[in-house]
Amino acid sequence: MEDCIRLEYDVDGENFASAGNASESVKRTLKQLGVSPEFVRKVAIAMYEGEINMVIHAHGGKALAEIYPDHIGIYLKDSGPGIADVDLAMKAGYSTATENIRSLGFGAGMGLPNMKKYSDEMTIETAVGVGTTVYLRVNF
Amino acid sequence: MNVSQFVKEAGCTVFSEGEDRAIESGYCGDFLSNIISRATDACAWLTVMNNVNVAAVATLIDCACVLLCEGVAPDEAFAARAASLGIWVLGTKENVFEACKTVARICNV
Ligand SMILES: Nc1ncnc2c1ncn2[C@@H]1O[C@H](COP(=O)(O)OP(=O)(O)O)[C@@H](O)[C@H]1O
Ligand SMILES: [Mg+2]
Numbered sequence: 001m002e003d004c005i006r007l008e009y010d011v012d013g014e015n016f017a018s019a020g021n022a023s024e025s026v027k028r029t030l031k032q033l034g035v036s037p038e039f040v041r042k043v044a045i046a047m048y049e050g051e052i053n054m055v056i057h058a059h060g061g062k063a064l065a066e067i068y069p070d071h072i073g074i075y076l077k078d079s080g081p082g083i084a085d086v087d088l089a090m091k092a093g094y095s096t097a098t099e100n101i102r103s104l105g106f107g108a109g110m111g112l113p114n115m116k117k118y119s120d121e122m123t124i125e126t127a128v129g130v131g132t133t134v135y136l137r138v139n140f
Numbered sequence: 141m142n143v144s145q146f147v148k149e150a151g152c153t154v155f156s157e158g159e160d161r162a163i164e165s166g167y168c169g170d171f172l173s174n175i176i177s178r179a180t181d182a183c184a185w186l187t188v189m190n191n192v193n194v195a196a197v198a199t200l201i202d203c204a205c206v207l208l209c210e211g212v213a214p215d216e217a218f219a220a221r222a223a224s225l226g227i228w229v230l231g232t233k234e235n236v237f238e239a240c241k242t243v244a245r246i247c248n249v
Pocket of ligand 1: 030049053054057058065079080082083089091094095097106107108109110111112113127
């Protein structure tokens with residue numbers, strides 16, 4: 001396997017106070033590695049949206065980031081409810097978030113579209129009742 | 141204009157402090173997905189949102205400061221996270237529109 005920096009995080013599904021910690025840590029690492037701000041920002045946006053989705057839709061999960069010289073690969077893996085209709089979920093503005101979640105500033109239905117927009121590659125593996133794994137790749 | 145100077149001139153409340161950087165632009169919004177993808181670097185982010193996720197998003201977007209409008213004050217979790225992340229969180233009684241005008245006038249943005 002090619003050399004890379006691997007960072008792993010448990011994303012707590014019950015705790016909004018720590019939501020965003022994994023993305024923040026990856027962002028800090030990329031900055032320290034001297035990755036240009038433009039790419040750091042793309043990664044931060046895409047990963048934060050994915051991390052938040054695990055918190056608000058899937059009772060948390062695991063985030064894994066693999067940093068290579070020319071790109072980053074991010075895996076967001078949860079054992080939540082899964083997504084029944086991925087095309088529908090990808091639509092800008094589509095959200096199943098509750099009023100309570102929306103009052104916290106989430107649930108604009110822009111998470112998956114943002115992840116698509118700010119990554120160079122995105123794949124979603126999901127099964128209802130089993131969980132969801134999202135892979136995001138951002139090229140530097 | 142730097143955040144500390146803005147605080148003096150605008151007479152804002154200071155809930156937590158961070159690096160004293162220049163405010164170079166502004167962004168208003170409460171939906172975190174909009175903010176994270178659209179707010180510009182070194183902006184003053186004006187919001188009425190009061191919860192801990194504001195602190196996380198503020199770090200991710202590298203804003204110069206968060207300005208809580210309409211008399212909003214951070215709750216305990218938000219204040220603690222902002223302090224530990226080193227984020228300027230300011231407060232004003234003005235509504236978002238009036239606060240925008242204040243930022244624009246004082247910071248010339
Ligand atoms: N990890 C996930 N597990 C289950 N459902 C998800 C997950 N991520 C997204 N979804 C579903 O896709 C919808 C759209 O997601 P997104 O675009 O991020 O918008 P939002 O999170 O604001 O609702 C969500 O409302 C939810 O129904
Ligand atoms: Mg989302």
